[in-house]
Amino acid sequence: xxxxxxxxxxxxxxxxxxxxxxxxxxxxxxxxxxxxxxxxxxxxxxxxxxxxxxxxxxxxxxxxxxxxxxxxxxxxxxxxxxxxxxxxxxxxxxxxxxxxxxxxxxxxxxxxxxxxxxxxxxxxxxxxxxxxxxxxxxxxxxxxxxxxxxxxxxxxxxxxxxxxxxxxxxxxxxxxxxxxxxxxxxxxxxxxxxxxxxxxxxxxxxxxxxxxxxxxxxxxxxxxxxxxxxxxxxxxxxxxxxxxxxxxxxxxxxxxxxxxxxxxxxxxxxxxxxxxxxxxxxxxxxxxxxxxxxxxxxxxxxxxxxxxxxxxxxxxxxxxxxxxxxxxxxxxxxxxxxxxxxxxxxxxxx
Numbered sequence: 001x002x003x004x005x006x007x008x009x010x011x012x013x014x015x016x017x018x019x020x021x022x023x024x025x026x027x028x029x030x031x032x033x034x035x036x037x038x039x040x041x042x043x044x045x046x047x048x049x050x051x052x053x054x055x056x057x058x059x060x061x062x063x064x065x066x067x068x069x070x071x072x073x074x075x076x077x078x079x080x081x082x083x084x085x086x087x088x089x090x091x092x093x094x095x096x097x098x099x100x101x102x103x104x105x106x107x108x109x110x111x112x113x114x115x116x117x118x119x120x121x122x123x124x125x126x127x128x129x130x131x132x133x134x135x136x137x138x139x140x141x142x143x144x145x146x147x148x149x150x151x152x153x154x155x156x157x158x159x160x161x162x163x164x165x166x167x168x169x170x171x172x173x174x175x176x177x178x179x180x181x182x183x184x185x186x187x188x189x190x191x192x193x194x195x196x197x198x199x200x201x202x203x204x205x206x207x208x209x210x211x212x213x214x215x216x217x218x219x220x221x222x223x224x225x226x227x228x229x230x231x232x233x234x235x236x237x238x239x240x241x242x243x244x245x246x247x248x249x250x251x252x253x254x255x256x257x258x259x260x261x262x263x264x265x266x267x268x269x270x271x272x273x274x275x276x277x278x279x280x281x282x283x284x285x286x287x288x289x290x291x292x293x294x295x296x297x298x299x300x301x302x303x304x305x306x307x308x309x310x311x312x313x314x315x316x317x318x319x320x321x322x323x324x325x326x327x328x329x330x331x332x333x334x335x336x337x338x339x340x341x342x343x344x345x346x347x348x349x350x
Contacts, residue, residue, distance in 0.1 A: 011115070013115060014112045017031075018316060026316070026341060028333075029318040030214075030332065031209060031292055032208075032332065033208075033210065033211070034334040035212055035335070037213055037254055038254050038261070039257075040254070040256065040260070043253070053244075053246070057243060058245075059236070059240045059241055061081045064218075064243065064248045064252055065079045068081070068255060071255050072192060074192075077228060078222055078224065078225055079228065080222075080231045081218065082220070082221075084218065085220075086112060087219060088231075089112070091231050092221065093116045094120055094234050096146055096178075096202075096227075099175070102125045102144055102145055103123070104125055105148040105149070106149075107324070108128075108133065108156060108324060109150050110182075127139030133153070133156040137171075140168045141171045147175065151179055151184070151191065152186075152187055152289070155293070155295050155318070155320065156287055157183075157286075157288075158287045158288065162189070165179065173198070182204070182208070185265050186265060190203065190205075192222060203221065205219070205220055205222075210265050211254045218251045267336075268292050271336050271339055275339050275342075275343070276289070282347065283350065292332060292333045293330050293332045294331045295328050298350070303326065304321075310345060310346075315341070318332075
């Protein structure tokens with residue numbers, strides 16, 4: 001006798017970082033921004049007309065698209081917006097990766113990529129990073145159905161230079177190359193200019209990290225108008241109203257406050273570099289992170305032990321129980337005060 005359970009889709013889901021609800025915690029495990037959103041976001045929120053929430057939002061999110069386009073000096077038809085960069089990336093996977101050839105992304109990278117590939121029945125291969133956690137360009141020269149590169153990469157924090165990206169793109173002119181720049185604002189160098197040279201390059205960014213709006217869920221992509229139109233066609237085929245009126249209004253306020261953006265990202269970078277020095281003094285090693293986190297291992301003490309002891313003190317970092325990286329901790333950068341407390345606790349543990 002058949003069962004409805006026979007028709008269920010089963011998949012190993014993405015596992016997000018732990019979200020504890022403790023008042024006295026130091027939360028360094030999900031790469032959130034330690035500073036609040038722009039004061040201009042607060043101003044817009046305080047005067048937001050609640051009555052408008054009874055109406056459907058603009059399906060094109062026109063005003064937010066215009067604000068993003070202005071910020072990056074691109075045309076409106078070169079911008080796609082979605083409910084966080086996860087939504088944007090998922091739609092990009094559905095839109096561009098339909099050749100039945102395997103798409104390529106590294107063995108150590110954002111762990112949602114293989115989940116989406118499995119969910120959408122996209123074959124994939126994961127070329128291994130080298131021993132220093134760098135991508136190997138030659139691994140992406142072979143025939144494939146598309147390429148996805150997180151740059152800077154997560155969880156390693158390492159950034160490939162423009163010459164590397166250009167090399168990979170030149171060897172993949174017949175497929176879409178997605179460059180996921182969730183953390184690029186902490187590096188100072190986006191690959192957006194490559195979209196002017198190559199019509200098959202899509203840049204994906206987010207408000208969640210550098211603009212302190214992880215709880216608002218705003219992501220966006222930039223590329224040539226044909227790519228953006230194709231993504232919008234897919235989006236309108238299953239959800240015609242993805243961005244709320246509130247998210248559009250607050251997103252505009254955030255992206256227009258360039259001074260606050262530069263101030264807070266600068267503070268995070270400064271604290272990151274200070275933390276690198278302290279971790280080195282304590283016997284940790286790590287790559288040259290260009291993100292708002294550091295991916296580090298200790299010379300003598302296991303990562304899992306450090307993770308557990310920090311957790312006892314309500315200091316949360318991220319530990320991945322995967323073979324190549326199980327002795328590493330991903331440490332988000334908090335405020336200077338939070339990082340000083342974190343370092344003090346590490347001294348006690350070590």
